[in-house]
Amino acid sequence: MERQAARFEGTCGTCGAACTGWAEQFVEKDGLRWALDLECTCGTASCDRGRGTAQAAVREEILARHGTYRLQAEGAVVLKAIRSAFGLSIAEAQRAARAGYSGTLVEVRLLAELVRRAGVPAALDRDDQ
Structure with a gap:
């Protein structure tokens, strides 16, 4: 299974502070999958997952980190x-x-x-x- 990940910075939906996490894209069962996990110092965590083409922000981070x-x-x-x-x-x-x-x-x-x-x-x- 192929995987690529990149550090990701976003904005906390709870407190508005900057938060960090990981953007990931991978293949599972012959299909594209993606994940975006963020964690803030206020204790808020978010995990977003999907099938198919990754969200633009996830894809852009992976392209910036790993190339085209x-x-x-x-x-x-x-x-x-x-x-x-x-x-x-x-x-x-x-x-x-x-x-x-x-x-x-x-x-x-x-x-x-x-x-x-x-x-x-x-x-x-x-x-x-």
């Missing part, structure tokens, strides 16, 4: 993998596939695995080096 990766694969199976993994429309998947999908390592590894299972070679490259 790009899927290298061709064919209609790429569209199917992108639609399956992210729940995108055909038009959205076509736009993402046309440029070669780029995203977090977790997202791109999941797509590469889905594409390979369909019998199509797939690789990934670090986008921002």
Whole structure:
């Protein structure tokens, strides 16, 4: 199971002070999952979890900490993998596939695995080096 995490800073919903925690993205049962855990000095803690594409704040922290990766694969199976993994429309998947999908390592590894299972070679490259 692929995982990436990054320190996260937010605002406490109880006292308004700055709080810290972890943003995480991972694959579980062939699907994307994300988590955001925050804790404040006032004692408030929050745990937010979800399936599919991560909240923008979670994704941005992981991209800032770990960089961007790009899927290298061709064919209609790429569209199917992108639609399956992210729940995108055909038009959205076509736009993402046309440029070669780029995203977090977790997202791109999941797509590469889905594409390979369909019998199509797939690789990934670090986008921002």
